[in-house]
Amino acid sequence: MDLTLKVWRQANATAKGKFEQYKVNDISPDTSFLEMMDVMNENLIQQGVEPVAFDHDCREGICGMCSLFVNGRAHGPDDDITTCQLHMRKFKDGETITIEPWRAAAFPVIKDLMVDRAAFDKILQAGGFVSVNTGGVPDANAIPIGKAEADEAMDAATCIGCGACVATCKNSSAMLFVSAKVSQLALLPQGKIEAKRRAKNMLAKMDEMGFGSCSNTGACEVECPKGISLAHIARFNREFIKAKFND
Amino acid sequence: MSKINSKIPEGPVAEKWDNFKAHQNLVNPANKRKLDIIVVGTGLAGASAAASLGELGFNVKNFCYQDSPRRAHSIAAQGGINAAKNYPNDGDSIYRLFYDTVKGGDYRARESNVYRLAQVSNDIIDQCVAQGVPFAREYGGLLDNRSFGGAQVSRTFYARGQTGQQLLLGAYGALNRQIAKGTVKMYPRTEMLDLVVVDGKARGIIVRNLITGEIERHFGHAVVIATGGYGNVFFLSTNAMGSNGSAAWQIYKRGAYFANPCYVQIHPTCIPVHGEFQSKLTLMSESLRNDGRIWVPKKKEDSEKIRAGKLRPEDLKEEDRDYYLERRYPAFGNLVPRDVASRAAKERCDAGFGVGATGLAVYLDFKSAIERLGQNVIEERYGNLFQMYEKIVDENPYKTPMMIYPAIHYTMGGIWVDYELQTSIPGLFAIGEANFSDHGANRLGASALMQGLADGYFVLPYTIQNYLADEIHTPRMSTDAPEFVKTEDEIKARIDTLMAIKGSKSVDSFHKRLGHIMWDYVGMARNKTGLEKAIKEIQIIREEFWKDVRIPGDTKGVNSELEKATRVADFLELGELMARDALNREESCGGHFREEFQTPEGEAMRNDVDFTYAAAWEFKGENTEPELHKEALKYEAIEVKQRNYK
Numbered sequence: 001m002d003l004t005l006k007v008w009r010q011a012n013a014t015a016k017g018k019f020e021q022y023k024v025n026d027i028s029p030d031t032s033f034l035e036m037m038d039v040m041n042e043n044l045i046q047q048g049v050e051p052v053a054f055d056h057d058c059r060e061g062i063c064g065m066c067s068l069f070v071n072g073r074a075h076g077p078d079d080d081i082t083t084c085q086l087h088m089r090k091f092k093d094g095e096t097i098t099i100e101p102w103r104a105a106a107f108p109v110i111k112d113l114m115v116d117r118a119a120f121d122k123i124l125q126a127g128g129f130v131s132v133n134t135g136g137v138p139d140a141n142a143i144p145i146g147k148a149e150a151d152e153a154m155d156a157a158t159c160i161g162c163g164a165c166v167a168t169c170k171n172s173s174a175m176l177f178v179s180a181k182v183s184q185l186a187l188l189p190q191g192k193i194e195a196k197r198r199a200k201n202m203l204a205k206m207d208e209m210g211f212g213s214c215s216n217t218g219a220c221e222v223e224c225p226k227g228i229s230l231a232h233i234a235r236f237n238r239e240f241i242k243a244k245f246n247d
Numbered sequence: 248m249s250k251i252n253s254k255i256p257e258g259p260v261a262e263k264w265d266n267f268k269a270h271q272n273l274v275n276p277a278n279k280r281k282l283d284i285i286v287v288g289t290g291l292a293g294a295s296a297a298a299s300l301g302e303l304g305f306n307v308k309n310f311c312y313q314d315s316p317r318r319a320h321s322i323a324a325q326g327g328i329n330a331a332k333n334y335p336n337d338g339d340s341i342y343r344l345f346y347d348t349v350k351g352g353d354y355r356a357r358e359s360n361v362y363r364l365a366q367v368s369n370d371i372i373d374q375c376v377a378q379g380v381p382f383a384r385e386y387g388g389l390l391d392n393r394s395f396g397g398a399q400v401s402r403t404f405y406a407r408g409q410t411g412q413q414l415l416l417g418a419y420g421a422l423n424r425q426i427a428k429g430t431v432k433m434y435p436r437t438e439m440l441d442l443v444v445v446d447g448k449a450r451g452i453i454v455r456n457l458i459t460g461e462i463e464r465h466f467g468h469a470v471v472i473a474t475g476g477y478g479n480v481f482f483l484s485t486n487a488m489g490s491n492g493s494a495a496w497q498i499y500k501r502g503a504y505f506a507n508p509c510y511v512q513i514h515p516t517c518i519p520v521h522g523e524f525q526s527k528l529t530l531m532s533e534s535l536r537n538d539g540r541i542w543v544p545k546k547k548e549d550s551e552k553i554r555a556g557k558l559r560p561e562d563l564k565e566e567d568r569d570y571y572l573e574r575r576y577p578a579f580g581n582l583v584p585r586d587v588a589s590r591a592a593k594e595r596c597d598a599g600f601g602v603g604a605t606g607l608a609v610y611l612d613f614k615s616a617i618e619r620l621g622q623n624v625i626e627e628r629y630g631n632l633f634q635m636y637e638k639i640v641d642e643n644p645y646k647t648p649m650m651i652y653p654a655i656h657y658t659m660g661g662i663w664v665d666y667e668l669q670t671s672i673p674g675l676f677a678i679g680e681a682n683f684s685d686h687g688a689n690r691l692g693a694s695a696l697m698q699g700l701a702d703g704y705f706v707l708p709y710t711i712q713n714y715l716a717d718e719i720h721t722p723r724m725s726t727d728a729p730e731f732v733k734t735e736d737e738i739k740a741r742i743d744t745l746m747a748i749k750g751s752k753s754v755d756s757f758h759k760r761l762g763h764i765m766w767d768y769v770g771m772a773r774n775k776t777g778l779e780k781a782i783k784e785i786q787i788i789r790e791e792f793w794k795d796v797r798i799p800g801d802t803k804g805v806n807s808e809l810e811k812a813t814r815v816a817d818f819l820e821l822g823e824l825m826a827r828d829a830l831n832r833e834e835s836c837g838g839h840f841r842e843e844f845q846t847p848e849g850e851a852m853r854n855d856v857d858f859t860y861a862a863a864w865e866f867k868g869e870n871t872e873p874e875l876h877k878e879a880l881k882y883e884a885i886e887v888k889q890r891n892y893k
Contacts, residue, residue, distance in 0.1 A: 028521075028522055031524050035524045036524075038524065044799075045799055050800045057318055057489050060485075060527070060635065062322050063313070063320070064318060065318050085638045085639070087641070110458060116314070124419075124423050125423040125426050128420060129423055131424060134299040139373055140373045141332075146384075147386050153379075154406060154407060157381050158412070184379065185379050188379050
């Protein structure tokens with residue numbers, strides 16, 4: 001396959017960015033999207049041009065480090081995947097592909113296609129955990145947990161923190177991300193003890209970090225590589241209201 | 248040889264850990280606040296250690312090269328975590344987990360460390376459940392278990408095919424709690440480039456801020472290395488793109504011994520290589536071998552037809568399939584340990600029975616499991632893995648058997664540590680995959696997660712205090728001390744040299760060449776001629792690298808090529824040490840298979856008389872041969888036998 005790439009280039013956080021066009025040729029349809037980017041960068045290095053910076057690490061869809069808006073979609077034109085799992089067979093020979101970073105006020109661009117997602121860490125630091133120290137905890141089977149609840153908690157816990165939900169949301173809201181953690185812990189007896197303070201603190205931190213509000217359009221759910229359901233936002237809202245009634 | 252002191256406590260193996268804890272030195276709460284600990288890495292070992300040390304009241308500085316601690320490559324572990332809970336009532340015990348681990352490691356692990364690992368395994372499961380890790384459960388609400396290779400009991404706890412992710416997010420939660428409290432200061436996108444040693448003790452590290460490009464100095468009363476393994480020396484592996492051996496290599500060059508570098512695990516079930524632009528290999532969890540059956544065609548002509556696309560595997564009759572693991576190892580069948588399964592796949596492919604376009608693949612087939620249990624059960628157990636496979640290969644594994652082939656996955660070798668997880672440099676500790684002690688020559692499935700969390704939650708927080716108790720009078724040191732300045736100058740000079748080469752070839756091109764040499768000569772099967780050739784070839788590539796590498800951009804700001812260059816420069820030295828170690832070890836054991844040392848049936852042949860030792864290598868200067876120290880391995884609680892999975 002021969003392709004034209006329209007790639008966002010931005011020297012640093014404060015510089016003005018713009019699109020540059022690069023060509024890549026002879027790409028096998030079985031190549032992954034990021035391997036195609038590797039080929040592009042190898043060409044740039046040979047031409048003496050600085051390669052395009054982009055985040056990536058595990059390249060198997062679990063670390064959440066890769067991002068990229070490809071042809072207007074977070075993680076590109078396929079469902080339930082991250083960009084590293086996207087393969088070139090999803091594109092046509094001769095196609096022009098537009099590659100952009102996540103765009104959200106809370107995720108400032110660092111360079112080219114790399115963005116800063118530290119705001120996600122800060123939200124979780126505000127309460128996305130169970131406050132237990134190492135040691136001195138009960139036996140793992142001391143508290144039975146229904147299979148349905150455990151499975152649903154697991155559905156929420158599969159969030160990889162990539163930020164596709166924020167990048168896709170017209171309000172740049174982080175509700176799907178925040179609700180996944182709140183919901184996971186609200187479903188488990190271990191997490192219930194701190195449920196109220198967790199819901200309030202994490203929501204307050206989300207607002208503080210500059211994420212927008214949720215208007216329940218569901219775009220986040222569509223683009224989530226792990227298929228995390230909007231139902232977790234409903235549970236988060238319920239947890240939050242419950243907590244407010246107790247104030 | 249007298250330089251090795253493994254500090255194994257006195258007493259029977261089952262009492263050693265309790266004896267140690269009863270008599271070790273501790274640091275009182277008021278003094279803990281005065282002590283700084285640097286932890287490098289935020290995987291299972293690093294995050295659990297940083298969080299636990301923060302909870303105890305130490306000042307912790309935690310570093311990772313990723314944008315968030317949650318992205319460390321432990322996140323990608325799929326199948327599960329072992330523990331000796333014996334919840335299924337199938338005969339498990341601490342002794343049996345210990346025994347299986349030592350046997351699985353082909354009698355090349357340190358007995359006392361493995362016993363302690365088995366002892367604390369149960370605490371890990373309790374801890375993770377308390378953190379809200381959503382392990383798989385039965386309808387009655389209790390935890391479910393599954394079986395893994397090398398064991399005859401079901402002792403593996405799991406969270407679908409994402410166990411590593413869930414355990415890491417649990418540890419990351421504990422870490423976040425400490426970050427919020429201020430006991431841990433987190434430095435993401437920061438890479439350790441060197442260790443600072445003052446008066447023979449580890450006192451700090453030099454790092455590069457990967458965003459600004461600034462070189463920074465950090466002081467600690469102790470330094471903990473939790474940076475994982477060095478599998479990426481092979482270029483293609485199941486490791487993350489950024490996983491590297493540089494922290495381990497830099498401390499080796501500062502005096503920490505590197506043990507058993509040749510022990511590399513080649514995982515039997517990975518998606519086969521598709522082409523020259525391939526950047527990494529994807530693992531298909533070992534748990535799949537619970538229900539999947541491995542086979543190749545019985546007749547070579549059928550393999551040829553399949554390779555040519557003239558025959559579909561699902562159309563090949565049952566009687567024409569060779570379930571070679573079930574045939575060769577009836578007692579363990581498809582659940583033999585990883586090294587055995589990998590070699591058996593290579594043997595069939597080398598003999599011409601392989602499938603796939605390249606002939607370097609075998610089948611992992613779920614047909615009989617789907618017939619027995621129904622597709623919905625298989626979907627529930629492995630759905631995310633099947634989806635992952637389909638996205639990569641573009642074939643539906645519920646209908647067409649998966650194609651798999653062995654790939655580099657884990658390194659059992661690593662920094663030499665004593666019983667207290669302290670390296671040969673006082674004040675410097677190594678935990679998790681970065682150290683060498685628990686898995687011998689081969690690691691059993693679901694034991695890496697166990698070891699990482701054991702070290703971080705339950706071992707290091709005790710043992711490090713035995714060292715720090717003598718440091719309570721050491722004031723915080725200024726990072727303007729001459730040792731810090733000198734080490735930083737050396738790092739800056741190295742980076743400047745790299746940038747000034749302005750050669751013609753990319754970093755990746757050198758890395759790929761190194762990877763080919765490593766895979767061909769230091770991979771699944773090794774021999775004297777090949778290893779000697781590898782050492783020479785690596786030296787040639789290294790020399791070319793330092794003359795001809797091209798790194799665009801400059802040292803300020805983000806420069807991914809510079810990051811890769813410093814890592815590959817280290818791999819080009821580490822690879823040579825691996826070959827040297829493999830050459831020295833004239834036996835076959837676990838993941839180390841020397842073609843000269845095998846039984847007539849092609850099984851690995853150990854040499855217990857001459858090689859029952861851990862090989863600890865000491866750096867002696869650039870382009871000088873390292874010195875070998877031997878730590879004799881004594882087995883008191885276990886009778887050493889030839890491994891038998893038949």
